[in-house]
Amino acid sequence: MRFRAFLSYSHADAEWARWLLRRLETYRVPSRLVGTRGTYGEIGPRLGTFFRDRDELPSSGDLGTTIREALGESAALIVLCSPAAAQSRWVNAEVEAFRAKGHDDRVLCFVVAGEPGSPDPAQQCFPAAVLAHAGDGSAIEPLAADARREGDGRERAFLKLVAGLLGVGYDTLARREAQRRQRKWAVVAAASLAGMAIALALAATAWVARNDAQRRQAQAEDILGFMLGDLRKKLDTVGRLDLMGAVDDKAMAYFATLDPRDLSDRALEEQARALAGIGQVRLNEGKHDPAMAAFREAHARSTALHQRAPDNGQRLFDLAQAEYWIGFVALEQGRYDESAVWFRKYRDSGIRLAAMDRKNFDWQREVAYGHQTLAVLDERRGRYPEAEHAVREELALYRTWTAQHPDDTALRFEAANVLSWLGTLSAQQGKLADAEAFFTEQLAGMQRNIAAEPANAKWQDLRINALYLLVEAQAQRGRRNEALANILAATTSADALAKQDPANNLWQSPPAICRWWHAQLIATSDRATAIKLADEAAAIVTRARTAEPKNERVLRWLVMARNLQAQLALAEGDNRGAQAHAAEALALLEPAWKDAPNETLRLVLANNRILAGEGAQAAGDDAAARADWQQAEQLLTTDARDALPFERLDPLVRTLLHLGRAAEARLHQQRLTAAGYVPLRPFPQAERIAAQ
Structure with a gap:
């Protein structure tokens, strides 16, 4: 074959393609593999040449002679997988043309973006032609090297791809690479020793000791990086949380011995990220005090970095994130005054960050997030007017941004979420007309997103939730006809989503919630239909709870369905049935209330x-x-x-x-x-x- 492989990719991934081509064409096969036999023949010292030519693609519907010849002369096909590639007709056509030659086993996938297996078409990364099909016609995802940070990572994914090209096992190649690195480091170490010998003659002993200390520190932090990265993932996979905790404790003890003033910028940055990661893991485990300790250490290092370069926006951004996490842990622990101090620091850092670069939209949004965190705190403290004031300031920002970016559906969703918050805060203060107005505007935003992206099921799901809120506000104002029309519209959408993906348990509860509201709205006018709807709601949410027995939201709606059945049974004069439903609801609810009481469970x-x-x-x-x-x-x-x-x-x-x-x-x-x-x-x- 003329080419080792043909690189197929979308224009949107051109930077990835250039990087991958450089790595592949300059890669040297480990010497201990050269001359051995892989699946596809004897292994040479280099991978060979690769075809990557997007400039000659024709504008017609055909791939063109050059491309087809290159595909025919390529031993393998590398597909850079991303949402853009999944939507590219050229990438799909190239895969189809290559597979038509009987080379199904030589199609290698390299994931650079998206989400493999995502039900959201906008996040799917595999082109249709890449997917094999099972006997029932369902798609089977290929094995792929995942270059995303949350996947294999760029370097590991590259080695997996090379292993596939050579026809050797990944472990074999990785082991040879490690051996080669060891030899390289041995040479480097030998050279360093020679340099140190010369340096001893030319410099003071203090300089030598300092260099040696820095080298040991770098080695120690490399080991810690492995322990907090790859090793953590493996321990998480096998459920060894005890070992993960021990690793974190060792890392924290080591970092505590270091003075940030003595560390390089790179070392400080790496430590700050590691400490923030440790804090988030401990927070997820419910260990608030150790999480707070880690976040405070991350804040100390981020503060030192910011002081060294106060005009560096990225360092201010990292500092703001540390401030947020400290405030969040204090909030979770109920230390509201302390949380307020840190959330105000986070908001103020966001304001300074936004002023640094008015064109950096991500930094501008930090201001809105700062207002939101303070609103959450005030809402927790029952200070609804203060919370409303903060969210109104946030809404003013989003109104400006959505006007500037009218086609940005993600931004419109965030604005709708702010409106939802304002509606809830208004309802909590008894301002029911305001609540209905905010929920109506929230619903309009979701409907615009659906019109812009009708195939995006996420917007349908969010529209249903917006309808729930609007229905409740309308029902509280006695506007039953409007509420009934909206809940019927929500029911149609909820039933369709539930049928679309029966395995998605998040979509199984909404049909029950719709029926619950429908039954409530007609309980006094059509009791027979209301009873039927309440029974259907209870049956649906019972199935959802079987799939997720620890989901509090599902439990709450099951209890509410049983309460509604009791209410309707009482209206029918069925006292025994009413008492049975109420007793069943209580048996479900009491353990959750004792374990984690909250305002929602209190009302139920x-x-x-x-x-x-x-x-x-x-x-x-x-x-x-x-x-x-x-x-x-x-x-x-x-x-x-x-x-x-x-x-x-x-x-x-x-x-x-x-x-x-x-x-x-x-x-x-x-x-x-x-x-x-x-x-x-x-x-x-x-x-x-x-x-x-």
């Missing part, structure tokens, strides 16, 4: 106790009913900060009415009435409060 549990009390009252057990309602009252009045959260008012009014405390209930209903709130389920008729 309180509603469950209200329904249980109503069932007990209907069965004639007034003592049990009163005990259930007292438990609901305790849940709803505990940890209320300065004022009761708005979402607690409806269930609290019901509870107080059941307990015969109408005067107290009237005060809370006045807040509901002032907000324009209309309950989905009428308050207890016997003691219903007249609007004041």
